[in-house]
Amino acid sequence: MASDSDEYSIPFEDDIDYDEVEEMEEEMEDLTISDDDDFEEVDEEGNVNPINKNLYEEELEFETNSEPEPEEIKDEILTLNDVPSVIVKYISDIREIIEVPDGIIRILLQKFKWDKDPLLERFYEADDLYDFLRKQKIDPFTSSQWSGTEGECEICCETFLLTGPSCNHKACPTCWKFYISERIKEGNSEIECMASKCELLLPDEQVLEYFNDKSELDAYLGQVINSFVQFNAQMRWCPGVDCGRIVKSSSTDPHDVSCQCGTQFCFSCGNDGHSPVNCRHLKLWLKKCLDDSETANWINANTKDCPKCLVPIEKNGGCNYIRCRNPTCRHTFCWICMKDWAIHTLGHFRCNIFVSPEETAAAELARGQSRSFLQRYLFYFSRYQTHKHSLSLEKKLIEKMNKKIEEAQEYAMSWNDAQFLRDAVDSLSKSRRTMMYTYVFAFYLKRNNHAEIFETNQRDLEMATEQLSGYLEQDMDEEDPKTLKQKVQDKCRYIEHRRKVLMNHCSEGNEQEIWEFTQ
Ligand SMILES: [Zn+2]
Ligand SMILES: [Zn+2]
Ligand SMILES: [Zn+2]
Ligand SMILES: [Zn+2]
Ligand SMILES: [Zn+2]
Ligand SMILES: [Zn+2]
Numbered sequence: 001m002a003s004d005s006d007e008y009s010i011p012f013e014d015d016i017d018y019d020e021v022e023e024m025e026e027e028m029e030d031l032t033i034s035d036d037d038d039f040e041e042v043d044e045e046g047n048v049n050p051i052n053k054n055l056y057e058e059e060l061e062f063e064t065n066s067e068p069e070p071e072e073i074k075d076e077i078l079t080l081n082d083v084p085s086v087i088v089k090y091i092s093d094i095r096e097i098i099e100v101p102d103g104i105i106r107i108l109l110q111k112f113k114w115d116k117d118p119l120l121e122r123f124y125e126a127d128d129l130y131d132f133l134r135k136q137k138i139d140p141f142t143s144s145q146w147s148g149t150e151g152e153c154e155i156c157c158e159t160f161l162l163t164g165p166s167c168n169h170k171a172c173p174t175c176w177k178f179y180i181s182e183r184i185k186e187g188n189s190e191i192e193c194m195a196s197k198c199e200l201l202l203p204d205e206q207v208l209e210y211f212n213d214k215s216e217l218d219a220y221l222g223q224v225i226n227s228f229v230q231f232n233a234q235m236r237w238c239p240g241v242d243c244g245r246i247v248k249s250s251s252t253d254p255h256d257v258s259c260q261c262g263t264q265f266c267f268s269c270g271n272d273g274h275s276p277v278n279c280r281h282l283k284l285w286l287k288k289c290l291d292d293s294e295t296a297n298w299i300n301a302n303t304k305d306c307p308k309c310l311v312p313i314e315k316n317g318g319c320n321y322i323r324c325r326n327p328t329c330r331h332t333f334c335w336i337c338m339k340d341w342a343i344h345t346l347g348h349f350r351c352n353i354f355v356s357p358e359e360t361a362a363a364e365l366a367r368g369q370s371r372s373f374l375q376r377y378l379f380y381f382s383r384y385q386t387h388k389h390s391l392s393l394e395k396k397l398i399e400k401m402n403k404k405i406e407e408a409q410e411y412a413m414s415w416n417d418a419q420f421l422r423d424a425v426d427s428l429s430k431s432r433r434t435m436m437y438t439y440v441f442a443f444y445l446k447r448n449n450h451a452e453i454f455e456t457n458q459r460d461l462e463m464a465t466e467q468l469s470g471y472l473e474q475d476m477d478e479e480d481p482k483t484l485k486q487k488v489q490d491k492c493r494y495i496e497h498r499r500k501v502l503m504n505h506c507s508e509g510n511e512q513e514i515w516e517f518t519q
Contacts (some may be wrong), residue, residue: 074250075257075267077238083225083246090114098123100133100140103204106224107138107190114232138201139165139193146206155194165202169195173210180210189223238263239270254279264433273433276506277440284519285440289381306331307338380443387436390469394429397472401425420485420492424472427492431465434499441506446516450509457502464495 078086091105097120098105112119126132133140148161153172164170171179171194180202183191191207193200204224211217229235233252238245240263247257249267256273258264264273266282274282303312306324308331313322321341324331332341405418438458445451468491471484479487509515 073253073255076248077260078246078248080225080244080246083228084221086248087225087228090116094119098129098132100129101203101205103206103208104133104138104140106204107201108136110190110227110231111136111138114228114234137192137199139167139203139206141166141203141206165193165200165206167193167195167198167200169193169198177210177212180207181212181216184216184220184223187223189220189227236267236270239265274437274440275434276503277437277444278510281440281444281517281519282437285443288377304335304338307333377443380439384436384439387432387439391429391432391436394425394432397425397428398422401472420489421472424468424488424492427495428465428468428472431461431468431495431499434502435462435465438502444517444519446518448514448516450514454502454505454509457498457505461495461498461502464491464498467491468495 087106090109091102093116094105094109095102098108108119109116112122122136123132126135130140146163146165148163149170150159151162151170152159153162153170153175155171155175158172160172160174162170162172163176176194179194180191191202192198193202207220208217211220229237229246234249236247236249236257238247238259238261240259240261243259243261243263245259245261247259247267249255249257252268254266254268256264256275257267258273265271266274266279269279269282271279271282271286277285303314305312306326306329309324309326309329311324311326311329313324322333322335324333333339334341401421404421435458438454438461442451442455442458445454468488471488471491506515
């Protein structure tokens with residue numbers, strides 16, 4: 001494996017245009033807010049709107065008082081071909097300290113989820129190398145050390161040269177071959193001794209001895225790579241359909257990752273990139289959206305069961321005279337007291353006489369609460385859905401942009417000049433995605449002063465996002481290209497900046513534990 005993969009190198013590092021990066025960094029530093037009107041509302045008397053003033057102060061605070069920025073997270077996108085060389089690097093780091101064949105180190109690393117420190121800790125704790133390997137249930141013998149003795153194979157009952165690992169469980173080569181091949185077919189990348197209940201793991205060198213053909217070897221290597229990515233906390237498969245790329249990150253913390261296939265996902269939970277919402281709230285939210293419990297709440301808020309046949313009845317108008325819709329029932333009753341309507345027609349009857357007032361009050365309160373919970377949920381859900389829907393329309397916008405860019409080229413506007421449109425669509429969708437998840441964040445957020453700042457940031461980003469969206473969808477054909485370009489680029493810069501402010505506020509809030517959540 002090692003000799004095969006030494007020739008692999010990790011691309012992309014070479015592909016980075018460092019001049020461009022430097023330019024971008026300079027641009028970020030130069031970034032100032034160009035459009036003050038979007039930022040502060042000034043009333044007729046020239047007073048700055050206090051909420052926005054607050055926001056401005058908050059922002060200054062970030063720029064002057066904040067701690068030095070934490071080290072930036074570096075994500076690297078790898079292809080399947082890049083992985084063997086990454087594995088080799090892990091192995092060679094350990095080989096400098098623990099001198100055993102690579103196949104043993106590979107199994108060791110796998111046991112420690114590719115985390116070198118605890119592995120080495122255990123190694124130093126052990127009496128010696130053999131003690132360490134025995135404790136880790138790994139056979140220290142490689143193929144050359146499997147001693148053979150003539151005898152009857154316990155499995156096939158034929159007399160043969162029997163071999164086996166250090167646990168002294170022996171079998172003939174044909175039986176070993178068959179056994180290993182079966183274990184690979186089952187999808188294993190770690191194969192233990194053949195004897196039942198013996199957990200001793202065989203080094204890769206030993207497993208390789210018994211391969212039947214190349215397809216088996218490929219299957220085994222595939223499983224080795226898969227388990228490497230799966231168990232390594234710094235690696236994750238891209239969840240994009242048919243992508244097959246792998247993200248290697250410098251941080252195991254939850255953060256959004258963009259793959260080259262266009263998929264954006266959370267490094268921690270694998271769902272769509274969902275900053276600023278944390279993984280737990282996202283999970284709750286998605287479940288909530290799926291669950292019928294909301295429908296149940298709605299029914300509770302708007303329906304009552306017929307007192308006779310128990311079929312749920314929806315109240316449409318203000319009238320409290322209800323006739324059951326169940327054709328076999330047709331019971332008539334009062335919505336307020338749930339009693340037979342017939343007794344209401346008696347002149348002296350008062351509706352609430354027969355029901356304990358506390359009971360009614362409690363029932364009404366419960367209904368009222370469930371109604372307001374529902375209204376709250378629907379408030380955030382509809383906004384979440386709106387941005388989600390707009391995000392899905394982005395494909396159309398890209399098509400429109402491409403057409404526009406083609407046209408621009410016809411009129412001698414160079415591709416470089418038109419690139420700003422692509423960048424703008426990119427900014428727009430990034431911002432929409434953020435907006436979408438801010439409503440999930442807000443749904444679980446308890447109101448306090450910090451929440452108010454968050455809402456101001458949210459409103460500000462939302463306004464700018466809709467403005468940019470308007471420029472790209474409506475103003476495209478009206479404005480002259482030069483004005484449009486200026487307008488769009490200014491707005492994009494503004495949006496990027498506001499998005500960053502919002503995200504920083506959220507993540508700093510997490511660190512300082514200023515957020516209070518309802519769940
Ligand atoms: Zn046999
Ligand atoms: Zn054994
Ligand atoms: Zn991908
Ligand atoms: Zn997540
Ligand atoms: Zn009924
Ligand atoms: Zn009544």
